Amino acid sequence: MWKKTLLAVAALAVSAPALADRGHRDYRDYRHAKPAKHYVVKHHRPYVQHRVVHYRPVHRTVVVHRPQPVIYQSHPNTGAAILFGAVLGAVIGQHIASGY
Numbered sequence: 001m002w003k004k005t006l007l008a009v010a011a012l013a014v015s016a017p018a019l020a021d022r023g024h025r026d027y028r029d030y031r032h033a034k035p036a037k038h039y040v041v042k043h044h045r046p047y048v049q050h051r052v053v054h055y056r057p058v059h060r061t062v063v064v065h066r067p068q069p070v071i072y073q074s075h076p077n078t079g080a081a082i083l084f085g086a087v088l089g090a091v092i093g094q095h096i097a098s099g100y
Contacts (some may be wrong), residue, residue: 001099
């Protein structure tokens with residue numbers, strides 16, 4: 001299994017430059033390409049006069065509600081559940097690593 005994975009990673013690493021081409025395979029078009037022409041068009045902009053308006057400040061009351069404190073109580077079987085999860089994880093990991 002490790003050989004196949006290593007072979008797949010090596011093949012991907014070798015083919016990475018070919019996959020990074022972005023479609024520029026025909027370089028003949030780029031040798032004879034002429035730069036694009038840029039045209040400047042001048043427009044007369046209308047004059048805009050901004051009016052300053054002063055408003056009275058509004059009195060706003062801010063109410064802040066604090067969240068209730070969260071209190072967790074541990075279950076009496078928590079230790080057994082942690083031990084069972086650790087043993088189950090070790091069994092699954094051994095099964096994956098050994099391939100059986």
